Amino acid sequence: MSWSQRIAQALIARRTSGQYRQRHLSEQGDARSLRVAGQDFTHFSGNDYLGLSHDARIIDAWQQGAAHYGVGAGGSAHVTGYRTPQAELESELADWLGYDRSLLFISGFAANQAVIAAMMAKNDRILADKLCHASLLEAATLSPATLRRFAHNQPASLATLLAGNKSGETLVVTEGIFSMDGDRAPLAELHRLSQLQGGWLLVDDAHGVGVCGEQGRGSCWQQRVKPELLIVTFGKAFGVSGAALLCNDDTAEYLLQFARHLIYSTAMPPAQACAIRAALDCIRQGDGLREQLTANIHYFRQQAETLPWSLGASDSAIQPLMVGDEQAALMLSQRLREQGCWVTAIRPPTVPPGTSRLRITLSAAHRISDIDRLLEALHAANR
CATH class of the missing domain: 3.90.1150.10 (Aspartate Aminotransferase, domain 1)
Structure with missing residues (x-):
């Protein structure tokens, strides 16, 4: 053919x-x-x-950022594309959500792909909710790790998979609010079960951050859970675009060394980071x-x-x-x-x-x- x-x-x-x-x-x-x-x-x-995509404060911040920094980053953040607005946004996000560090990505799809690709090795396993977003499932499928899927929002199903034999590390993957069903994951129980087996939890909270929790801090904050890896995106409640990973210091440094989506992609434009910072102010208030x-x-x-x-x-x-x-x-x-x-x-x-x-x-x-x-x-x- x-x-x-x-x-x-x-x-x-x-x-x-x-x-x-x-x-x-x-x-x-x-x-x-x-x-x-x-x-x-x-x-x-x-x-x-x-309704923030047309908010005058956010538009004005982008325009002022473009006037000062131009309309593009001009290169990877590892070369010359990392400027003051990106650094300040990363710091503000980490402080707001209670993490050591945050790293900016050009999209939520890229963030999910980058983190899973960089973190997982051949003998590891990924245990993902069956209804996880395509970006998460595709990244898991393409990674060298073994992918198993637990029944949607069913901790007992996850517990069964966790009890199975393993030789490497375990990453449990879910969403805060699911993009097609709109329901919420039982994050506290999923995190508890993951920790019992020495696993890490990754939560993609694209549809929760900004709209729930104190100051809009999202699903994890609302459920009093601090997953090891938290993905937040700026194309929903923030009204802009882009994404960030929240994690600890060592994980951030590891990803800066090994996440190819960060190393080999043009960085988020500084003007966009200015707009996201303005959106963050709007969300907090x-x-x-x-x-x-x-x-x-x-x-x-x-x-x-x-x-x-x-x-x-x-x-x-x-x-x-x-x-x-x-x-x-x-x-x-x-x-x-x-x-x-x-x-x-x-x-x-x-x-x-x-x-x-x-x-x-x-x-x-x-x-x-x-x-x-x-x-x-x-x-x-x-x-």
Whole structure:
């Protein structure tokens, strides 16, 4: 089979399975609204949970940083790309979250890949929640370690795997709030079990940091857990982009020597670090935004009880409306667009077969009228 035949066959299979993905060019958008092909939609598919992506303070910080430092880092942080804003941001994050050190990455995907690739060796094992993000599972699969997956949010399943034979080190991997289901991991119990076997816990808290815990410190802080490795990202509640790893001094130094994603990638632009620092200030003072987000979540769930589809067991900003069939999820998404609401259908392989859903995401920026419009559109789509 030639390259062209292989590619054509794969595309045909993806189309016929109902799993074909398409990009949509949005001309303008924020946490509440989206403009696509000249049409305005009420937006329920973003991760801008606090509505900070258009905050004037953050935009101004980025602009001032660009005026002073330029628009790029100019090189790897190991060469000339590490400037004062990145160093100050790393220090502030570590202090805020109670760790010795933090290291900046250009994305959450890169952070997860870098940490697992650098930490794991041939005789080690990775025990990951079955519903972990693709970046974590791909990194684990590509690493020399053995990957085993425990039942979603089931400490007893993890305990069984931990009791198995091992010759190297153990890394337990989970998320704080799961990106497709919106539910929360039992972090305290997972950490306790890991420590009993001498293992480390890695938590990706992309969807928790900024929106829960004191000052928005995230899922681990809220559950009074300090995992050995904590990943936080800036493309959700922070409204910017990028990520950071929180860890102890020795681990940070080890990764600076061996994490190839850090050594061989252009560093985060200093201007972006300036924007993230401004977003951090907004988050630390953002109790009002978090309260509004919580109120929006409660209102939506209460009003959605009469819908013919079930909601996932989530009290987070991620509200999965379970449809099941892939084509039915796509059709429902299209009907909502016809009613002026943008909600993306999530299908396999992102979620397990038979669990296609609309991934409804709420923001502090949403108004009750926005949520009512979505609810009315859902009822109309069912007629």
